[in-house]
Amino acid sequence: MSDRRRKKISIAVDGPAGSGKSTVARRIAVELGLLYIDTGAMYRGITLKALRQGISLHNEAALARLAKETSLEFREMPDGSHHLFMDGEDVSEEIRSMPVNDGVSLVAAVKEVRAALVEKQQNLGARGGVVMDGRDIGTVVLPQAEWKFFLTASPQERARRRWRELKAKGLDVSLAEIEANIANRDEIDSTRKVNPLRPAADALFLDTTEMSIEEVVDWIKKKVGEDKTNVL
Numbered sequence: 001m002s003d004r005r006r007k008k009i010s011i012a013v014d015g016p017a018g019s020g021k022s023t024v025a026r027r028i029a030v031e032l033g034l035l036y037i038d039t040g041a042m043y044r045g046i047t048l049k050a051l052r053q054g055i056s057l058h059n060e061a062a063l064a065r066l067a068k069e070t071s072l073e074f075r076e077m078p079d080g081s082h083h084l085f086m087d088g089e090d091v092s093e094e095i096r097s098m099p100v101n102d103g104v105s106l107v108a109a110v111k112e113v114r115a116a117l118v119e120k121q122q123n124l125g126a127r128g129g130v131v132m133d134g135r136d137i138g139t140v141v142l143p144q145a146e147w148k149f150f151l152t153a154s155p156q157e158r159a160r161r162r163w164r165e166l167k168a169k170g171l172d173v174s175l176a177e178i179e180a181n182i183a184n185r186d187e188i189d190s191t192r193k194v195n196p197l198r199p200a201a202d203a204l205f206l207d208t209t210e211m212s213i214e215e216v217v218d219w220i221k222k223k224v225g226e227d228k229t230n231v232l
C-alpha cells in the first residue's frame, strides 16, 4: 500500500471539564503529526448560535435544526492553532464566553443535536490520523480508535485550571463561579440519558490532579510509542 493510503492511528481523549484533556490532546496531535479535533467546540458553536438567535436552550426541536443546518469547520491558523469557523465566521473566542459555558451542557444533552454532531465528528475522523477530545469519543464517536484515554482530576483542581485559563484571557470571573459551573456541568454531562460522560471499557484512565501538562503528555506518548510504530 502506498504511503498516501496508509491509515494513521486515531486517539480518543475523554474526560470532564478542566481535566486538561484539550491542552494535552492538542500537544499530542502536534507531536505525533495528527489532526486535533475539539468536539466540545462544536457543541459550544451550536450553543452560541442559539443564544445569538434568542432560541431557548430548552427548545430541543430548534436546537436539533441548528445542529443539522450549521456548518462547522476547523481551519488551521498561521500560528498552527485550529480555529472553529461557524457558517464561515471565526467564533473561537466567543464560544469560550460565560454565557456559552453556562448553557452548553443543556445543548449537549439533546439527542438529535448529538446525533448531528457525532455524524460530523465521525466524518472528520473517518480516515484516521486524529486526536479527538470530548466526552463520548471512546464510547460513541470513535469506538474503533487504537488508543483511548480518560483523563480526570479533582473538582477543585479542575476549577483552578479553568479559572487560570480564563484569567489569562482577561476574563473577570471568580473561582467560586467556575467551581459552581464545573459542578453543574459535571452533573448534567454524566447523568444525561444520551451518551453520558463515561470511560470506554478499554480506556486507559489517568488522574492528572498532581501532574503537570508535560507529565501527562509524556505519559500518553510513552503509551502510544514515540517511534510511531503504531501508525498502521
Ligand code: DC
Pocket: 017, 018, 039, 040, 041, 043, 044, 104, 105, 108, 109, 133, 134, 135, 136, 137, 185, 189
Ligand atoms: O470540553 P468542553 O468544556 O469544551 O465541552 C463543552 C460541553 O460540551 C460540555 O458541557 C460537555 C459537552 N460535550 C459533550 O457532551 N460531548 C463531547 N464530545 C464534547 C463536549
